[in-house]
Amino acid sequence: MERGLILKKGTxxxxxxxxxxxxxxxxxxxxxPDAHQVKKGNAWHFGYKAHIGVDRDSGLVHTVEAxxxxxxxxxxxxxxxxxxxxxxxxDSGYLGAEKRGDAIIRNKAGRKIKYRIxxxxxxxxxxxxxxxxxxxxxxxxxxxxxAKVEHVFGVVKKQLRFRKTRYRGLESREPNSISCSR
Numbered sequence: 109m110e111r112g113l114i115l116k117k118g119t120x121x122x123x124x125x126x127x128x129x130x131x132x133x134x135x136x137x138x139x140x141p142d143a144h145q146v147k148k149g150n151a152w153h154f155g156y157k158a159h160i161g162v163d164r165d166s167g168l169v170h171t172v173e174a175x176x177x178x179x180x181x182x183x184x185x186x187x188x189x190x191x192x193x194x195x196x197x198x199d200s201g202y203l204g205a206e207k208r209g210d211a212i213i214r215n216k217a218g219r220k221i222k223y224r225i226x227x228x229x230x231x232x233x234x235x236x237x238x239x240x241x242x243x244x245x246x247x248x249x250x251x252x253x254x255a256k257v258e259h260v261f262g263v264v265k266k267q268l269r270f271r272k273t274r275y276r277g278l279e280s281r282e283p284n285s286i287s288c289s290r
Contacts, residue, residue, distance in 0.1 A: 118164035118195035122257040128155035144178040161188035167256040
């Protein structure tokens with residue numbers, strides 16, 4: 109007997125950095141060849157990126173992709189979608205995802221998918237006072253839906269303690285064989 113969940117409405121996409129040891133104190137005297145460094149804010153990180161797709165209503169994870177840390181969020185968007193959603197939510201790292209060549213524009217039912225991506229704060233500051241008020245209200249509504257994906261990262265990083273990888277190579281980062289250290 110097969111039991112399944114019906115995931116509807118929309119998908120929330122996001123990514124997080126999973127650190128890898130940057131040390132060269134090993135047999136080959138080399139860093140992990142599949143891991144890369146990326147700058148987030150003013151800090152540099154070395155490792156991988158976990159991209160996830162979460163159901164908008166239930167908060168259940170339906171898709172996980174692991175890449176090197178320097179892969180841009182928007183490039184993985186189409187891989188995180190199921191094809192059944194009506195809406196896609198994401199942070200400002202996903203701006204322009206719907207304009208990419210591999211973007212999924214229509215769902216399996218033929219309806220157009222609405223990409224509800226948060227703006228950058230600098231885009232809101234350029235608006236008039238009344239425009240800023242309306243834009244902040246709209247951004248708050250998008251962010252309140254997007255908060256569910258942050259709960260998933262909280263569980264993965266805090267409770268499951270998946271902060272840093274233990275083994276070298278991208279193959280060992282796949283969702284079926286996740287290994288981590290405290």
